[in-house]
Amino acid sequence: xxxxxxDDALVEQYANGTLRPEEIAPFEEHLVGCAECAERLLWTERxxxxxxxxxxDAAGAAEGAERDxxxxxxxxxxxxxxxxxxxxxxxxxxxxxxxxxxxxHDRGRLRREVAEQQAGSDQWxxxxxxxxxxxxxxxxxxxxxxxxxxxVPVLLLSAVRGGAPRHLPALDLVPGQDFALLSLxxxxxxxxxxxxxxxxxxxxxxxxxxxxxxxxxxxVTMLLPAELLPPGPYAxxxxxxxxxxxxxxxxxxxxxxxxR
Amino acid sequence: xxxxxxxGASLARRIQEGEREAxxxxxxxxxxxxxxILRRATRDATLAQDLYQDVFRLAIxxxxxxxxxxxxxxxxxxxxxxxxxxxxxxxGVARRRLEPLDLVEPPDDAHDPLQQLLxxxxxxxxxxxxxxxxxxRDRQLLFRFYVGEEDKDRxxxxxxxxxxxxxxxxFRARQRYKELYERRLRERPPVRPGPAxxxxxxxx
Numbered sequence: 129x130x131x132x133x134x135d136d137a138l139v140e141q142y143a144n145g146t147l148r149p150e151e152i153a154p155f156e157e158h159l160v161g162c163a164e165c166a167e168r169l170l171w172t173e174r175x176x177x178x179x180x181x182x183x184x185d186a187a188g189a190a191e192g193a194e195r196d197x198x199x200x201x202x203x204x205x206x207x208x209x210x211x212x213x214x215x216x217x218x219x220x221x222x223x224x225x226x227x228x229x230x231x232x233h234d235r236g237r238l239r240r241e242v243a244e245q246q247a248g249s250d251q252w253x254x255x256x257x258x259x260x261x262x263x264x265x266x267x268x269x270x271x272x273x274x275x276x277x278x279x280v281p282v283l284l285l286s287a288v289r290g291g292a293p294r295h296l297p298a299l300d301l302v303p304g305q306d307f308a309l310l311s312l313x314x315x316x317x318x319x320x321x322x323x324x325x326x327x328x329x330x331x332x333x334x335x336x337x338x339x340x341x342x343x344x345x346x347x348v349t350m351l352l353p354a355e356l357l358p359p360g361p362y363a364x365x366x367x368x369x370x371x372x373x374x375x376x377x378x379x380x381x382x383x384x385x386x387x388r
Numbered sequence: 389x390x391x392x393x394x395x396g397a398s399l400a401r402r403i404q405e406g407e408r409e410a411x412x413x414x415x416x417x418x419x420x421x422x423x424x425i426l427r428r429a430t431r432d433a434t435l436a437q438d439l440y441q442d443v444f445r446l447a448i449x450x451x452x453x454x455x456x457x458x459x460x461x462x463x464x465x466x467x468x469x470x471x472x473x474x475x476x477x478x479x480g481v482a483r484r485r486l487e488p489l490d491l492v493e494p495p496d497d498a499h500d501p502l503q504q505l506l507x508x509x510x511x512x513x514x515x516x517x518x519x520x521x522x523x524x525r526d527r528q529l530l531f532r533f534y535v536g537e538e539d540k541d542r543x544x545x546x547x548x549x550x551x552x553x554x555x556x557x558x559f560r561a562r563q564r565y566k567e568l569y570e571r572r573l574r575e576r577p578p579v580r581p582g583p584a585x586x587x588x589x590x591x592x
Contacts, residue, residue: 137555140558145537156425156471160421160422160466166420166421175534175562179531182518298537384537
């Protein structure tokens with residue numbers, strides 16, 4: 129492989145996990161024998177790790193500052209064509225770095241974005257409540273026939289052990305994929321009559337919870353609408369439910385969703 | 389046979405002849421690349437280090453025994469060995485009892501003061517890199533690509549960037565980070581772990 133500008137792009141894509149699958153093996157074979165690319169990759173990884181650490185630190189600070197407004201944001205019930213989380217987060221992170229005028233400008237922009245999301249969210253909450261009341265009072269109709277679905281992405285998760293993971297498994301969603309299936313590895317316990325799960329998204333916002341998961345083949349599964357999973361980090365907390373109703377922590381599962 | 393192939397074939401021959409310096413050269417020459425593959429495959433620095441030792445131990449044993457089918461493809465052999473060892477490790481991991489854990493929060497180094505110190509240093513370097521960028525768009529590019537893991541083509545469309553500009557921003561950021569990091573190393577002595585439970589201390 130001759131070194132050209134495109135090769136730098138390959139290093140970046142490899143570090144970021146966005147290299148095409150068919151390009152990975154040839155690139156890795158080159159990487160082993162090329163000190164230059166190995167060094168480029170090392171510094172890219174270090175820069176990436178630094179940015180992630182900074183992002184985590186600044187996200188925590190930004191969340192604290194915007195907690196009241198952000199806490200009332202609920203996920204919309206239909207896909208909205210707003211900026212994905214990374215854009216809002218990136219704007220907030222740039223603000224949190226304290227770069228003078230950028231700080232004031234982007235804090236204002238972040239507040240406006242939060243306010244817009246909250247206003248939109250309030251509208252959807254009202255609509256959802258109206259629809260829910262309508263469903264509860266309407267007579268039950270014939271069950272709609274279940275339609276088969278293809279191209280449902282599946283993510284297999286193992287419990288996080290020994291503290292927060294350095295890198296989260298990624299769930300890649302492409303346009304047209306309306307659902308995603310999460311399979312959480314568990315060790316079946318006869319004492320548990322069910323499992324309760326709580327799914328939290330970016331900013332520790334609760335996305336969904338349930339308390340009647342039943343294990344099958346040493347896993348519990350959840351089929352989630354893709355619209356509930358905008359890009360960002362997620363965590364599932366799993367508890368075992370005993371016959372007497374008491375709950376026992378079982379584990380935590382982390383993952384990241386990405387739009388392709 | 390390319391120059392690289394000749395290097396691999398030559399090294400393999402010298403190792404088979406019992407030359408110890410050739411074994412050290414094997415590690416020096418191919419170690420960074422093997423390490424990179426293992427970091428990617430394991431996402432765990434400690435595990436990657438353990439497997440790194442295994443890769444070269446096994447590779448040297450096989451070469452000594454003449455089991456390398458195509459000495460010219462020594463880099464490819466090492467690459468495959470690294471991947472296979474990583475795969476075998478994860479297949480062989482025994483199930484352990486799940487422990488109740490906190491939610492997935494940003495990495496919690498509360499129990500590792502040295503890691504906290506290193507993370508703070510890392511952050512200050514990255515902050516300087518970010519602050520030196522001339523546009524908000526470039527800053528967003530770095531965060532969205534490296535933290536949000538967004539696709540390059542999509543970022544270029546969203547931020548109205550050419551692919552060339554995209555590559556240039558990443559290249560400059562990486563180079564600047566490296567400069568700052570190396571300057572920091574020269575200016576300050578390295579941190580070594582302090583007494584158990586205490587922060588890392590700088591050597592004097």
